[in-house]
Amino acid sequence: MTSTLLRGRTLTFLRSPDSTDDHGAFRYEEDGGLLLRDGKIIAAGAYAEVASQAGEGAEKIDHRPHLLLPGFIDAHAHFPQMQVIASYGAELLDWLSKYTFPEETKFRNAQHGRRVARLFLDELVRHGTTTVAAYCSVHKQSAEAFFEESHARNMLNIAGKVMMDRNAPEGVLDTPQSGYDDTKALIAEWHGKGRQRCAITPRFAITSSPEQLEMAGVLCREHPDLHMQTHLSENHAEIAFTQELYPWSKDYTDIYEHYGLLGSKSLFGHCIHLSEREADALSDSGSVAVFCPTSNLFLGSGLFDYQRYRQREKSLRIATATDVGGGTNYSMLRTMDEGYKVIALNGEKLNPLASFWQMTRGNAEALSIANMAGTLDAGTDADIVVLDSRATPGMRLRMETVETLTEELFLLQTLGDDRAVREVYVAGKPTKSMMVGSENE
Numbered sequence: 001m002t003s004t005l006l007r008g009r010t011l012t013f014l015r016s017p018d019s020t021d022d023h024g025a026f027r028y029e030e031d032g033g034l035l036l037r038d039g040k041i042i043a044a045g046a047y048a049e050v051a052s053q054a055g056e057g058a059e060k061i062d063h064r065p066h067l068l069l070p071g072f073i074d075a076h077a078h079f080p081q082m083q084v085i086a087s088y089g090a091e092l093l094d095w096l097s098k099y100t101f102p103e104e105t106k107f108r109n110a111q112h113g114r115r116v117a118r119l120f121l122d123e124l125v126r127h128g129t130t131t132v133a134a135y136c137s138v139h140k141q142s143a144e145a146f147f148e149e150s151h152a153r154n155m156l157n158i159a160g161k162v163m164m165d166r167n168a169p170e171g172v173l174d175t176p177q178s179g180y181d182d183t184k185a186l187i188a189e190w191h192g193k194g195r196q197r198c199a200i201t202p203r204f205a206i207t208s209s210p211e212q213l214e215m216a217g218v219l220c221r222e223h224p225d226l227h228m229q230t231h232l233s234e235n236h237a238e239i240a241f242t243q244e245l246y247p248w249s250k251d252y253t254d255i256y257e258h259y260g261l262l263g264s265k266s267l268f269g270h271c272i273h274l275s276e277r278e279a280d281a282l283s284d285s286g287s288v289a290v291f292c293p294t295s296n297l298f299l300g301s302g303l304f305d306y307q308r309y310r311q312r313e314k315s316l317r318i319a320t321a322t323d324v325g326g327g328t329n330y331s332m333l334r335t336m337d338e339g340y341k342v343i344a345l346n347g348e349k350l351n352p353l354a355s356f357w358q359m360t361r362g363n364a365e366a367l368s369i370a371n372m373a374g375t376l377d378a379g380t381d382a383d384i385v386v387l388d389s390r391a392t393p394g395m396r397l398r399m400e401t402v403e404t405l406t407e408e409l410f411l412l413q414t415l416g417d418d419r420a421v422r423e424v425y426v427a428g429k430p431t432k433s434m435m436v437g438s439e440n441e
């Protein structure tokens with residue numbers, strides 16, 4: 001049994017850090033070691049100690065002076081939108097009808113889905129992201145394409161075929177019954193196969209009829225271990241239209257509540273304009289609000305009040321995400337940099353330690369996968385990102401004046417992107433070399 005011994009500066013979080021010098025919230029080893037075997041981290045700590053547990057045959061990889069962190073987790077992205085990203089000049093509803101829905105019709109073609117799924121996962125990994133909660137298109141074959149590519153890479157990913165049966169072009173519509181049947185078939189084939197996880201994925205209340213949301217609720221009750229993902233309270237026009245479609249509802253959240261879609265495995269993208277009642281309902285049910293800063297800024301949707309949601313009496317569970325292609329970057333470093341600015345516009349500052357906690361362990365906890373991902377703890381899966389804080393001339397120069405780990409992390413978040421990612425391990429396998437030429441296969 002071959003094992004791999006990594007050496008470098010290791011950083012992993014134990015809980016959410018309260019301040020810029022909350023040293024009890026993380027474990028940092030200046031000369032750290034990670035011993036990997038069979039896709040898992042089997043030992044972590046000071047290098048000398050970990051090295052003493054490695055057998056003679058262990059392959060040694062020295063990443064010094066770089067940082068070794070758990071791979072980043074992206075809690076909300078749309079893989080069929082790689083050719084929608086960077087589409088000019090629209091707000092949410094126009095953006096969907098003008099760019100997104102026409103693009104997603106192409107995913108009826110399995111070949112196209114396979115090609116884009118491959119490029120999507122390559123692009124995520126290249127940016128240091130090792131787990132994503134992904135929306136596929138309405139077509140079952142798009143989810144099959146995603147899972148095939150994800151399984152081939154042995155990535156821990158969560159994905160679902162979008163359910164949508166109205167207010168969109170014919171080519172991206174299903175029916176309440178076919179949406180249910182296709183989701184069932186995907187669960188039977190893919191959920192729990194290797195590291196694949198299925199999610200029940202009604203796109204949002206505008207594109208689902210009451211009958212379809214009913215069926216989504218049935219799926220949630222039949223499969224309580226599955227995630228449910230959808231969108232909530234992103235933009236004012238969306239909220240107004242939703243209210244028209246469900247005139248009986250108290251508010252937007254009430255609709256999902258009515259159909260039994262709230263819960264600890266429920267992921268709600270955006271949640272920008274929630275009332276206090278809605279925030280209470282999410283908190284009471286343990287639902288997760290997903291903060292997608294680059295998307296919210298790009299589409300002009302609004303400013304997610306991260307600190308208030310965390311600090312209110314009934315606090316919210318929060319994840320962060322790119323929301324590609326409404327989002328403008330695949331990188332979680334770029335995402336948290338924009339998140340910092342959104343939070344600053346709300347008059348608060350996000351401490352850099354909390355930021356790195358959020359995109360690793362924080363997102364893993366929000367997705368209920370912290371027993372597998374999001375830390376460097378022994379026993380978890382070996383999904384690891386290697387970061388170079390001196391990746392560009394500008395970063396190198398700025399690093400000359402950096403004195404603390406917190407300052408270094410803030411530099412990485414503010415100036416870093418895919419260039420700062422030196423290596424990425426997925427289930428213990430280095431990926432940088434695997435990706436070369438993948439488009440030519």
Ligand SMILES: [Zn+2]
Pocket residue numbers: 076077078231269323326
């Ligand atoms: Zn989205």
